[in-house]
Amino acid sequence: AAKSEGRGTFRFFKQGMEMSGERGHVFQHDLDTALRNGEFELHYQPIFDVSNSGPVGFEALLRWQHPKLGWVSPADFIPVAEKTGQIVAIGEWVLNRACSDAASLPPDTFLAVNVSPVQLQQGNFAKKVKTALFTHGLPASRLELELTESVQICSLECLEMLADLRALGVGIALDDFGTGYSGISYLLSLPVTKIKIDRSFVMHLEEKAESRAVVASLLQLASSLGLETTAEGIETEFQLQFVRSAGCTLGQGYFLGRPAKIKDLQHTYRDFYPRKVSSLGA
Numbered sequence: 001a002a003k004s005e006g007r008g009t010f011r012f013f014k015q016g017m018e019m020s021g022e023r024g025h026v027f028q029h030d031l032d033t034a035l036r037n038g039e040f041e042l043h044y045q046p047i048f049d050v051s052n053s054g055p056v057g058f059e060a061l062l063r064w065q066h067p068k069l070g071w072v073s074p075a076d077f078i079p080v081a082e083k084t085g086q087i088v089a090i091g092e093w094v095l096n097r098a099c100s101d102a103a104s105l106p107p108d109t110f111l112a113v114n115v116s117p118v119q120l121q122q123g124n125f126a127k128k129v130k131t132a133l134f135t136h137g138l139p140a141s142r143l144e145l146e147l148t149e150s151v152q153i154c155s156l157e158c159l160e161m162l163a164d165l166r167a168l169g170v171g172i173a174l175d176d177f178g179t180g181y182s183g184i185s186y187l188l189s190l191p192v193t194k195i196k197i198d199r200s201f202v203m204h205l206e207e208k209a210e211s212r213a214v215v216a217s218l219l220q221l222a223s224s225l226g227l228e229t230t231a232e233g234i235e236t237e238f239q240l241q242f243v244r245s246a247g248c249t250l251g252q253g254y255f256l257g258r259p260a261k262i263k264d265l266q267h268t269y270r271d272f273y274p275r276k277v278s279s280l281g282a
Ligand code: C2E
Pocket: 045, 060, 061, 062, 073, 074, 075, 078, 091, 094, 114, 115, 116, 146, 148, 175, 176, 232, 233, 234, 235, 252, 253, 254, 255, 259
């Protein structure tokens, strides 16, 4: 599992720093060939019902194996791809690969795919989602789109696309909720089905009363609005117990399961796949 833990991941910049200048250009150039050369992979992190064992869903997380640099974190290359527009093609690849991989995940689990605001600005986004679902025979109800950031810039057209997808049964989750990238007005303006409480709050549940207050009130808000909730970045038993007792329904984090390749998941969660019926009277 060491590989899937992102060990050896190459990071150019500290979190939050803008990718620009020469190295940004290197990435821009290399991203062009990355898709063609098959350097991208999806790993999946299980999402659990906090009061039950067994995965209820999986989040697709993009991994880039750069030919010279090794693993590059999405936190480093996605901002570049967004700036250059390359995220549109990359995002389409992610969507299709995830819909195709869904057949290899336990049945009845949902599949969460991260979507960049840049993708949402494309007028044909909803059509691409429908095509991916149809091509891979994935029921719309098994797909969930994770949105971040100011879709305050979400145009009327974008709102209509989301409503359209929602009507088909596609889930819509607000990622990193509470971080300022996605706020309450944003929440109310979109056809959201779930909020994901950001790891930065979950991280400090044990030592900060403030974080406990924030998480408890976000959970209450979600519950009043009839939304599902996922706590991100659960790393300890304490955090799991806290979010569970505060009414959170789903949890995700290293304490519960790390992102992994499909093959490893099939092994780890083999009990959650239908057993082959031993044929005719065994
Ligand atoms: P995110 O969507 O909030 O994904 C959760 C991130 O938290 C993942 O990082 C995951 O590996 C990490 N994580 C999960 N549990 C824990 C934990 O217990 N502790 C810690 N320390 N970390 C945990 P990752 O894979 O590096 O992805 C970073 C971000 O990159 C994602 O944040 C998402 O915003 C973006 N991203 C990843 N894949 C895609 C993609 O296909 N498309 C787009 N547009 N963005 C993506």
